[in-house]
Amino acid sequence: MFKRLVRSNLRRVFTKEKNITLKREIPSLDKCYQEINELGIYLHIPFCEQICHYCPYNKEIYKSDVARRYTKAVKTEIDRYSGLIRNKPVTSFYIGGGTPTTMLYSGLAEILEHAHKRFNIQCDIHMESHPNHLNSDNLNAIVSMGIRHLSIGVEALQDRHLKTLNRPYTVEGVKRTIERAVNKNFACVNVDIIFSLPGQTYHEIEQAGNALVEMGVDQIAAYPLFIFRYTQLGKTLKNSKYKFSSILKRRKFLRILEDIFYSAEYRRTSVWAFTRSGVPKYCSVTVPLYLGLGGSGGSYLKDVFYLNTFRVAEYIKALEGGRMPIALSLDLSEAMQMAGWFYWRIYETRFMKEDFKARFGREFNEIYGRFVKPLSLLGFLKDTGDEIVLSDKGTYWLHALEDIFSISYINTLWGDLKQEPWPEEVVM
Numbered sequence: 001m002f003k004r005l006v007r008s009n010l011r012r013v014f015t016k017e018k019n020i021t022l023k024r025e026i027p028s029l030d031k032c033y034q035e036i037n038e039l040g041i042y043l044h045i046p047f048c049e050q051i052c053h054y055c056p057y058n059k060e061i062y063k064s065d066v067a068r069r070y071t072k073a074v075k076t077e078i079d080r081y082s083g084l085i086r087n088k089p090v091t092s093f094y095i096g097g098g099t100p101t102t103m104l105y106s107g108l109a110e111i112l113e114h115a116h117k118r119f120n121i122q123c124d125i126h127m128e129s130h131p132n133h134l135n136s137d138n139l140n141a142i143v144s145m146g147i148r149h150l151s152i153g154v155e156a157l158q159d160r161h162l163k164t165l166n167r168p169y170t171v172e173g174v175k176r177t178i179e180r181a182v183n184k185n186f187a188c189v190n191v192d193i194i195f196s197l198p199g200q201t202y203h204e205i206e207q208a209g210n211a212l213v214e215m216g217v218d219q220i221a222a223y224p225l226f227i228f229r230y231t232q233l234g235k236t237l238k239n240s241k242y243k244f245s246s247i248l249k250r251r252k253f254l255r256i257l258e259d260i261f262y263s264a265e266y267r268r269t270s271v272w273a274f275t276r277s278g279v280p281k282y283c284s285v286t287v288p289l290y291l292g293l294g295g296s297g298g299s300y301l302k303d304v305f306y307l308n309t310f311r312v313a314e315y316i317k318a319l320e321g322g323r324m325p326i327a328l329s330l331d332l333s334e335a336m337q338m339a340g341w342f343y344w345r346i347y348e349t350r351f352m353k354e355d356f357k358a359r360f361g362r363e364f365n366e367i368y369g370r371f372v373k374p375l376s377l378l379g380f381l382k383d384t385g386d387e388i389v390l391s392d393k394g395t396y397w398l399h400a401l402e403d404i405f406s407i408s409y410i411n412t413l414w415g416d417l418k419q420e421p422w423p424e425e426v427v428m
């Protein structure tokens, strides 16, 4: 109730919208892609070898024959976009999932080769991976595909927590995997961990943070355990009295990690990520405008957001039948574009005001100055005149906002799209 009230009030102040409705309409793609000068690409691989009960992402159990058909479908989707994008530079490329490494030998290389032929890719490729897929041969295969930034879903460094999360490896084994990856000369190796796990102590998170620094991991992305109501965990907890850790406890976990990483000279590169000094950060799409390929891929262009169908079979069927796999779209008013831009740039913890002007032709202060002043006085951010920098305190409260906005939107949008491949509309 409280969260809903905050959400609707903030939404009205920042976007002037009462609610946000995505409709089953295919936007004018010619226009969308004519309007941009460069873009990022996100490629979704919706397969995993097991389904984790807490995980919100779009995925299904890996089957090699489906992966083969999926490869063909993605290549067709690339062909459909190459005529629209032409020679415009692709300045960031991210492969996420699901588990991209399930397709290491069943189409991933073929998709990348095709993308290189059809798009003007001018950047490194970043990819997520599962620790159990990172033996020496597979790491060599990943390097030979041109992937320079690798993320590993480690999640915890105590066996009891790996067991709670039902992760299929031990701490001893996963540490060897991390070391193998770190010694492989990637530009950046990121490790994901989850904190605020049931019964987790402060000492355990301290142990995990220190171990990752000692192993020479380039970047650590530490997320609190989010509960998504459509996941198995969300459904189990719905009727139970189990209380997850409070917002203050999460803050303490994060403080412990901040202390460890800052004293080891890591810098904060997003709300959740800390990157070793001198290393380029591992991250999802780094430009504000991007094309999402694959089942559930989302595309964010100048004044439109649209999403592909989540159901893999429907995604393949659409492309095999000569149709675009777009399930829902949303026209973005100027206020929505600005609010989205502000939210995602501040999520990266700093941005230049001139970038706002370059995108919208308006002064940042004219639109958001009245919010920045009080937030700056409260110590949530620093306004240097040219740049806005989020403080650790501000980062923490942005996380609280994330709980109110992103998690709630994901619950509605992804939850509905998981149920229904082609909904008429989704209201958020």
Ligand SMILES: C[S@@+](CC[C@H](N)C(=O)[O-])C[C@H]1O[C@@H](n2cnc3c(N)ncnc32)[C@H](O)[C@@H]1O
Residues within 6 Å of the ligand: 048, 054, 055, 056, 057, 096, 097, 098, 099, 100, 128, 129, 130, 131, 152, 153, 154, 155, 192, 193, 194, 223, 224, 225, 226, 227, 228
């Ligand atoms: C797509 S998975 C990573 C790659 C691979 N599928 C794996 O599991 O190792 C992305 C990351 O999201 C994070 N994640 C998943 N579910 C989460 C949840 N409920 N709360 C917080 N983080 C979560 C995990 O840290 C996970 O590594």
Ligand code: SF4
Residues within 6 Å of the ligand: 047, 048, 049, 050, 051, 052, 055, 056, 057, 059, 097, 098, 099, 130, 153
């Ligand atoms: S956490 Fe990773 S392996 Fe587990 S279901 Fe999610 S994407 Fe798949």
